[in-house]
Amino acid sequence: MANLKSIRKRITSVKNTRQITKAMKMVSAAKLRRAQDKVLAARPYAEKLEEVLVRLSSSGGATDHPLARKEKSEKALLIVVSSDRGLCGGFNANICKAAEAFIRENSSRYTEISLLTIGRKGYEFLRKRASIRKNYSNILSTVSYQEASLIGQELIAGYLADDYDVVYLLYNAFKSVMSQDITLKLLLPIEPPQGPDEEFPPEAIYEPSKEELLAELFPKNIEVQLFHAMLESIASEHGARMTAMDSASKNASEMIAKLTLQYNRARQAVITTELMEIISGAESING
Secondary structure, eight states: OHHHHHHHHHHHHHHHHHHHHHHHHHHHHHHHHHHHHHHHHHHHHHHHHHHHHHHHHTTSOGGGSGGGOOSOOOEEEEEEEOOSOOOSTTHHHHHHHHHHHHHHHHTTTOSEEEEEEESHHHHHHHTTTSEEEEEEOSOSTTOOHHHHHHHHHHHHHHHHTTSOSEEEEEEEEEOOSSOEEEEEEEEESOOOOOOOGGGSOTTOOOSSOHHHHHHHHHHHHHHHHHHHHHHHHHHHHHHHHHHHHHHHHHHHHHHHHHHHHHHHHHHHHHHHHHHHHHHHHHHHHHO
8 A cells, every 4th residue: 555655646746747847838838939029020130230231341441440350369258148047958058068169179279268158057057167257147038139238338348458359159049949059150350241242332322431330330230149149049948948848748648657557557456465365364264
């Protein structure tokens, strides 16, 4: 009977766990739809901004901007975008392993590699394995362009002050619910995108001047890339959590089925034993 009670408690515990994982899957599915809408809404702006930068850069002069040139390349800053919460499969582990691989592969290239982490999980994993310059936690649940803009302004200020010479951005790009691609981008110095010269008319007149436009758009591009990366990471996180919770729910159902079968067999064995005892007792009395 003690064994039956133990199995019964395990079945109840697994059923409770399955209720939680199913609820988390439904919440992640709802959040994923909203995150996908934000990603899709941000992409046209980012693409149009890149098109404008191509137009401005195609006729030269962009490399004279302070954010587009650097005499030395000794100190690197890696921005790692993770999540503030767990239970999302290998989402955080994969991005942290990619950050470690980046440090390992570029340790001979740069004299110093420091990290800026966005998300609590990435910070907790990397703080004892790398030099963390700064961490931003609890901003991804309600991320806004203003927050990305403030981070971008701090990055630009540090870059112009020679705190670091190169800035990379590492994040999970959203492809589908089942697929997230780890993406590494060079954020600073800005490499002006190149396009075919014949695509844009050479007689274009800029108002204000091209230099003034570049001075405004180069910092704006940093902020937009950061914001877009955070939106991609949020959508990827919800997709990964949705997939993980779906797998956990299926595993829980399989475990309940196995435990139920085990419980029924144990119960049948107990009943059989009791019947044998009753029959043996009756025969001994009759005999």
